[in-house]
Amino acid sequence: MRRILLAIFSILVLSCEGKAQDSKKAKTYPVSKTEAEWKAELSPAQFQVLRKKGTERAFSSKLNKIEEPGTFVCAACGNELYETKHKFDSGTGWPSFDRPISEKNVDYRPDRTGGYPATEVVCAQCGGHLGHVFNDGPKATTGKRHCINGVAMEFIPKAD
Template identity: 60%
Template sequence: MKKIVFLLCSVLLLSCNSKAQDKKEQKEFPVSKTDAEWKAELTDMEYQVLRKAATEPAFSSELNSNTRKGTYVCAGCGTPLYRSENKFKSGTGWPSFDRVIEGNVAFSTDNKLGYSRNEEHCATCGGHLGHVFNDGPKETTGKRHCINGVALDFIPEKDE
């Protein structure tokens, strides 16, 4: 009987998970809004991706095949994030870039799938953009910034 009680106590202790362990460190961003304000301003899919770190379906964004010259900005706050000359066709189903506009993208570690990935956020509003991988073009940076198209708006160059 003592062994059973000991075993049950051990299982309970090992399975304890406090709320403190669940909380991600919250970073302050220059643009900060309530959840209700974000919901009112964004489409449902923009909200799910930018604020809840969802992923849009592959090949669903018009921006995936966009080849016009211009700048890709955050759909949540308008911060310039990527330039068209740094976009490349990755075949993955999401807009891909080999570099960011320095200082406008923040990075964190995402372990939601059971392994670590480098997650990208807008440095101004904290909106989830996508992830960065090391399988990009070797002739440039070797990086593939795999970005949800719904997290972006495209601003064409003025002479386009």
Template identity: 80%
Template sequence: MKRILTVIFSLLLLSCNSNAQDSKKQKQYPVSKTETEWKAELSAAEYQVLRKKGTERAFSSKLNAVDQPGTFVCAACGNELYKTKHKFESGTGWPSFDRPVKEANVDYRPDRTGGFPATEVLCAQCGGHLGHVFNDGPQHTTGKRHCINGVAMNFVPEAKQ
């Protein structure tokens, strides 16, 4: 019995060490700042969503109503994220898109913090939390719904020529 407990304890210890090493291997983003720098540069709401993985209140973003041509960029670093032409009304209360500008401009990470499996969407330049992607988007396009916090983005209208 003592030998079995020793083996189990050893396996648990190895598992914990492996998880600790995995958390240290988190991706390094091109735009990297200290928490103090992020707090100084972002509004309280932007900081809560982008750096602390918060969620803004549904239907609170002025970006829900944006339908003019342009680009939605990361509020933390300016990385181009989404185009108006890929935006659609999902009825969820958050800006929704069927695809990013480029897949390389966003990162995806499994997320179980809400009690159910989801896929977190992050800015590929600064690692800021943007929202989540779901498989219930328009079937005539990608079938994806990028449900993005408006406070995590700024809108840049298309230049008129």
């Protein structure tokens, strides 16, 4: 009986380990390039943020001041991410939005690299690091603050 229980336990453990290993596999994205290709296409600052999960200096992005109607797209692949109508001044020094254009356009990942639990926001088309989402946004809307690196995006004004 002991051997049977041990065998069942072993099977369950191996089954769980296989699932854990599967969940650790990196997600593949529709736009996929080698590190050398990304490096050749992006500016050094864009590469550092989008591919190496860096953070630009607060208040350094020209996108902070944009208020005209338009769309913010991923600087790496052009995926539409945010609209000006959902942008707000959070006072943090990074472009902030209360929601993406569509939840299908961004992915979320747990992130503990800063020493505390956070939620990373990445582009759903290329996996580029955009920033983080926090629960301290405008209560009148979603309550979320997508704190996004300006260098990770480009702005496309709305055509008249």
